C-alpha cells in the first residue's frame with residue numbers, strides 16, 4: 198500500500214540539501230512498537246522539530262514510517278538504516294519522504310538514486326564523500342561522526358571540499374551539538390538523544406517535547 202504524506206511541503210523537498218534545512222537536529226529514532234511512533238512524532242512537532250528519521254533497526258520501523266507519514270500533520274518522515282536495495286522500495290511504499298543510509302555501497306546507492314527520494318547517503322572518509330559528490334550528491338550524512346574523526350576531521354574536509362554539506366550523526370549529544378552546528382559545512386546534525394529509550398518506553402511525550410524544543414533552539418552557522 199502506498200501512503201500519501203500529510204506534509205504539503207514534503208513535495209518541495211528536492212534533495213538531501215533540502216533535508217538538511219528542515220531543522221538543526223534530525224532525531225534518529227528506534228521504535229519498539231508502531232503505537233509509540235505517532236505520539237512520539239507529535240511530541241517532536243510540538244517541540245518545534247518537524248523532521249524524524251525512523252530507523253529500520255527494529256521490526257516496527259516500517260510500520261512506524263507508514264503510521265507517521267499518514268497520521269502526523271507537519272512531520273517530514275525519513276527512513277533510516279536503509280542498507281539494502283529492497284528496503285528502498287519498501288520504505289518508499291510506506292510513505293518515507295527521504296532516505297538515510299549509514300554507508301554507500303554501489304547497488305544501494307543506485308537503488309536510492311533511482312527511487313527519486315531525497316537522500317542523505319552515509320560517508321565516513323574523503324573517498325566516500327567524493328564518490329557521492331561524483332554521483333551528484335553534495336549533501337550527505339557523516340557517519341559515525343565522533344568515531345570517524347569528529348569535528349577536526351570534518352573541519353579538515355572543508356578545505357579541499359568546501360562545496361560538501363553534512364549531517365554528522367553518531368555519538369553527538371545535546372552538549373556537543375552546538376559545536377558541530379558551528380562548523381561551516383554542517384547543515385544539521387542527527388542524534389538519538391531527543392528520544393531517550395526510557396522516555397519512549399514510559400510514553401513520556403512531555404520530556405520528548407522539551408528535548409525537541411531545546412534542539413529546535415540550536416542554530417547552524
Ligand SMILES: O=C(O)C(=O)C[C@H](O)[C@H](O)COP(=O)(O)O
Pocket residue numbers: 225252254277278279297298299340366367368369387388389390
Ligand atoms: O541506524 C543508522 O542508520 C545509523 O546510521 C546509526 C544512527 O545514525 C546512530 O545510531 C545515531 O547515533 P547516536 O545519536 O549516537 O545514537
